Amino acid sequence: MKSIKKIDTEIDEIDRRIVFATQKGIPLVERPFDAIAKQVGITANEIKYRLEVMLDNGIIRRIGAVPNHYHLGYVANGMSVWDVDDDAVDEFGEIIGTLDYVSHCYKRPRHLPVWPYNLFAMIHAKTRAEVEEKAAAIATILEGVCRNHEILYSTRILKKTGLRLFNTPK
Amino acid sequence: MSKPAEYDVLDRQIINALHGGFPIVDEPYVEIASWFNIGSQELIERLDNLLKSGALTRFGPLFNSQRMGGEVTLAALCVPEHRYDEIAEIVNSYRQVAHNYQREHAFNMWFVICTEVPGEIKKVIQAIEDETGLKVYDCPKEREYFIGLRLQA
Numbered sequence: 031m032k033s034i035k036k037i038d039t040e041i042d043e044i045d046r047r048i049v050f051a052t053q054k055g056i057p058l059v060e061r062p063f064d065a066i067a068k069q070v071g072i073t074a075n076e077i078k079y080r081l082e083v084m085l086d087n088g089i090i091r092r093i094g095a096v097p098n099h100y101h102l103g104y105v106a107n108g109m110s111v112w113d114v115d116d117d118a119v120d121e122f123g124e125i126i127g128t129l130d131y132v133s134h135c136y137k138r139p140r141h142l143p144v145w146p147y148n149l150f151a152m153i154h155a156k157t158r159a160e161v162e163e164k165a166a167a168i169a170t171i172l173e174g175v176c177r178n179h180e181i182l183y184s185t186r187i188l189k190k191t192g193l194r195l196f197n198t199p200k
Numbered sequence: 201m202s203k204p205a206e207y208d209v210l211d212r213q214i215i216n217a218l219h220g221g222f223p224i225v226d227e228p229y230v231e232i233a234s235w236f237n238i239g240s241q242e243l244i245e246r247l248d249n250l251l252k253s254g255a256l257t258r259f260g261p262l263f264n265s266q267r268m269g270g271e272v273t274l275a276a277l278c279v280p281e282h283r284y285d286e287i288a289e290i291v292n293s294y295r296q297v298a299h300n301y302q303r304e305h306a307f308n309m310w311f312v313i314c315t316e317v318p319g320e321i322k323k324v325i326q327a328i329e330d331e332t333g334l335k336v337y338d339c340p341k342e343r344e345y346f347i348g349l350r351l352q353a
Contacts (some may be wrong), residue, residue: 041268049268055251055260058244061226078224081261089267091347092220095250096258102215109303109310120343127346137343138274145276145307145337180305188300189292189311190257 041089044072048080056093099133104154108161108181110168111147113140118175119149125171126151131164146178158183207255210236211246215256270316273340275325277309277332284308290331296324307337 041049047070057065067074084090099107114122119137126149127135134152151168155161165181172179207215213236223231233243250256265272279287284302291297291311300311315321325336 046268049261049263052260053263055258056222056228058229058248058251058259060229060240060244062228063224063226074226081224084261087267089264091262091264093222093224093261094220094259095215095218095247095256096260096262097215098254098257101253101255123343123345132346134347135345136341137345138339138341141337141339150274150339182303182305182307182310184301184303186302188288188302188309189297190299 041084044070044076045080045084045089047071048077048084099154103156106155106158106161107184108153108155108158108165109184110151110153110161110165110179110181112149112151112168112172112179113146113177114149114172115175116148122172122175123149126168129164129168131155147180149176153181207250210238211250211255214243214246215250218259265314268316269318270314271318271321272312272314273321273338274310274312275328276307276311276337276339277328277334278306279309279334287332287334291328294324294328296320 048066051066051069056062059065061074063074063077067077070077081090081093085093123135123137126132129151131153132151133154134150136150137148138150140146140148153161153164153168155164161181161183165179169176169179214232217235218232222228225231227240229240229243233240236243247256247259251259277287277291287309288300288302291309292300294313296313296315298312298314300309302308303310313321313324315324321338321340325338328334329336
């Protein structure tokens with residue numbers, strides 16, 4: 031099925047239709063790709079092939095369950111932010127990204143003087159005390175290359191939507 | 201924040217096993233159900249319940265929107281307490297705002313802006329600044345070291 035593997039990573043109009051048809055999820059029916067195919071207007075085999083290609087080239091990160099960590103008991107969500115030396119941030123960002131309690135790890139721009147932090151690591155745990163422990167572990171890793179850090183706890187979800195495409199493709 | 205609900209051992213095993221690797225075959229639920237020695241109907245019902253109860257936010261593909269020509273950024277506002285709800289309403293009214301979280305900090309509102317067309321983020325930020333009179337701190341990712349969630353259900 032992958033013999034005519036696409037080289038480019040751009041998505042075309044049919045891919046966009048597939049994205050639109052699946053952004054709310056894979057249908058919970060015995061033959062979900064048939065259901066998607068019907069909606070998109072191509073065969074189930076082509077749907078499957080195109081999903082494989084998009085997985086291969088990273089347009090789809092993964093296909094699976096997206097848990098709501100609050101419902102799983104991980105109610106303490108701390109966005110830890112770190113002021114790390116510019117020439118060390120890549121090396122240490124990679125290390126912190128491997129920690130299993132860090133769900134997102136990014137380098138972002140500072141906004142001096144009010145916002146000196148350039149490394150963001152989202153920490154998930156069941157209690158704030160646990161978040162503090164994990165942040166302390168990160169602080170140890172960053173010793174010598176980090177000046178300061180803070181943890182921003184979320185207190186309310188104001189909006190959450192997974193939708194990416196807003197209009198039905200032409 | 202809503203209170204965590206209760207799930208049985210099998211629910212948790214299903215969530216953990218289905219982090220990725222959804223089989224791209226004609227009858228994927230039959231294949232997955234066989235891992236747990238249950239029928240595909242029971243699996244489908246359990247997934248349906250996990251979605252309805254909110255244990256799962258979604259079940260399906262996770263797209264990298266930037267690879268589809270879109271742009272994404274994380275932005276922050278320092279909102280005066282007495283204007284918080286008013287500002288939240290304004291920010292949330294933009295369809296390009298996908299997530300918005302209140303956080304305990306002077307930078308107390310953090311939201312993700314996703315757009316389909318390059319250049320649109322700047323316009324959304326400008327519009328929010330005009331409408332709120334507040335400065336939007338744009339924090340686009342410069343490097344991604346990791347994205348995922350490896351927590352055990």
